[in-house]
Amino acid sequence: MPLLPLLPVMASTFSPTSAARALLPGSTSRPLFLAASASSGNRHLTFPSPYSLCFPARSSASAESNTPPYRPPGTLAGRIQPSRKGLDFRRGRFTVCNVAAPTAAEQEATASAAKETQRPVYPFAAIVGQDEMKLCLLLNVIDPKIGGVMIMGDRGTGKSTTVRSLVDLLPDIRVVVGDPFNSDPDDPEVMGPEVRQRVLQGDTGLPVTTAKITMVDLPLGATEDRVCGTIDIEKALTEGVKAFEPGLLAKANRGILYVDEVNLLDDHLVDVLLDSAASGWNTVEREGISISHPARFILIGSGNPEEGELRPQLLDRFGMHAQVGTVRDAELRVKIVEERARFDRDPKTFRESYHDEQEKLQQQISSARSNLGAVQIDHDLRVKISKVCSELNVDGLRGDIVTNRAAKALAALKGRDSVTVEDIATVIPNCLRHRLRKDPLESIDSGLLVIEKFYEVFS
Structure with a gap:
């Protein structure tokens, strides 16, 4: 199979974005080669990617006729083979087809494997003392509209451990399958834009499943694009659609957003949290495109008051405030140290020893959520x-x-x-x-x- 020089694009990594950039003027680098097939009459550009690009081959007759020959970028006059999805340019059209989309079974298997290999979490029922903090967390799980918890206290008092141990107690919720915003199939206020549009069009066949309430960690060094989301330029170029790549706020919708050391959070991220917490929606303005999606979450923050005070505007957004102090009782301190040593030595056995108490707490939370309206x-x-x-x-x-x-x-x-x-x-x-x-x-x-x-x- 002969190799023909195609377009100068990046030779190290190949993607639809780089191929699309090759159709536009200004692409410079080493050449990429195209494999021509005599049997099909088409040239197929193949590279390690879940996408494939298909170009019509130039016949020998066209080379001998008056048809202008193939020209480099900027003077492209040929017609690229159209498909159902395409992006029209003045001088041509190309299409990108997803040929390796994972199935629902593959996604479920991946999630199951990730759950089995994830780091073991300290059981909530094994937390000794700190009753005020534990009560505030449980009340927010029962009624998320309380507005979250701000936990302030000394170093090494188990603030982060207690918050992360809440994951095992979170109840199941109904979500639309494959939706990145954890959309509620029954509540339009917490539906993503695509699900909302399908519901307005009368689609009653939305695939629905149950999933655990998600807990998302917001790292202090996160960028604004990672938190809010950004426009997927790759899909915008290749498919001609407003392709939104969701961020942490989208993942935290109908879940919990946890910020450790929240008093050290950068001001621009504080402004983002204030806006989302106030309206329940996140709006992204990028590249001339505006996309809004629901961002209703339980905001949980923890910090040490010696490291700085929190801005009053953000402090007011927390529904409850729990103060955590160092345990002074010597016997209680020894018990905490021994329990932690047991967990570090054999996390699986330690978690199994608290299985019954965890189950009892889960049932108590589930019953309280169902009876809250009464x-x-x-x-x-x-x-x-x-x-x-x-x-x-x-x-x-x-x-x-x-x-x-x-x-x-x-x-x-x-x-x-x-x-x-x-x-x-x-x-x-x-x-x-x-x-x-x-x-x-x-x-x-x-x-x-x-x-x-x-x-x-x-x-």
């Missing part, structure tokens, strides 16, 4: 909650809303259908302490101020 709170209790917020000079109404939601979630967790005063007393310090105005001369903890005002109003 929980009621008396009007008098709502008035007193708002009075506490008013007398503490809490800005806005988020404190009132979050306290009501958290009290209902706690009642559901305890298996009751009505909120008591004890439920409110348990959650109100976590809902209001970070919303009080900071007084540099005040020596008392803000949580104690909330408790004092609570007993003053509710007594």
